[in-house]
Amino acid sequence: MEQRLSLITLGVTDLERSRRFYEQLGWRGQEVEETVFFEAGGIVLVLWCREKLALDSGVTDTDRGSFDGVVLAHNVRSEEEVRQVLAAAARAGATVTRPSGETFYGGYAACFTDPDGHVWEISYNPGFRLAEDGSIILPDFGT
């Protein structure tokens, strides 16, 4: 298995509500057969009906937990940008679960959940450089 990811699909309960949420954050997607595809820098973020997603994956969706067990991170270039993105998310209807502040890894971050409770961290991590196109450059930790 090559070491790469192609798509991340978020199960949603109301496709239009979720699409509007991400569009209010400035993202632009394409909707095809009740599925929304967002280019997200070499990978694709997809919104699709949660029930269909579970069925299609062969898993049951009887108990919805309080936490996905998955966090999506969007890294930015400054503390100010963390605060700006968090404010934009709040205006779009996100729930702020962790206000902007310093992190244990020497950075500055905030977290919010989207309309379906999917968690996003907006992070400024001085140890993780971003390329011009925004893609992340993992440091060599020397381990």
Place this chain on the structure above:
Amino acid sequence: MEQRLSLITLGVTDLERSRRFYEQLGWRGQEVEETVFFEAGGIVLVLWCREKLALDSGVTDTDRGSFDGVVLAHNVRSEEEVRQVLAAAARAGATVTRPSGETFYGGYAACFTDPDGHVWEISYNPGFRLAEDGSIILPDFGT
């Protein structure tokens, strides 16, 4: 908010078990302070303690659901490769939740869950071209 993703963190209950699982699939990561980082083509897949991840995100993790509501997809170049990756995952201890077969979108795919129940789809989708480096090229659906 720029239209891109930086990292995806999977909450895990046993870091070494999860690390071994992904390493058996051929991935190579770096472990730093009980966190494993895998380069995954412009983004980073991270393994971290589920409890810490929830706490750090400001969300509660009282009820673990039967489904994350999130599916990670790894697209490949042929049906044969779907079968090969699924077999490798099964050997590494994955639970196959959907055997290899044709999909409603005209492709061929299979699904498995990792040791913490995170769902992966291995997919051959003739409509989604892969670049030489494996990054996915979203078609213009004309919508």
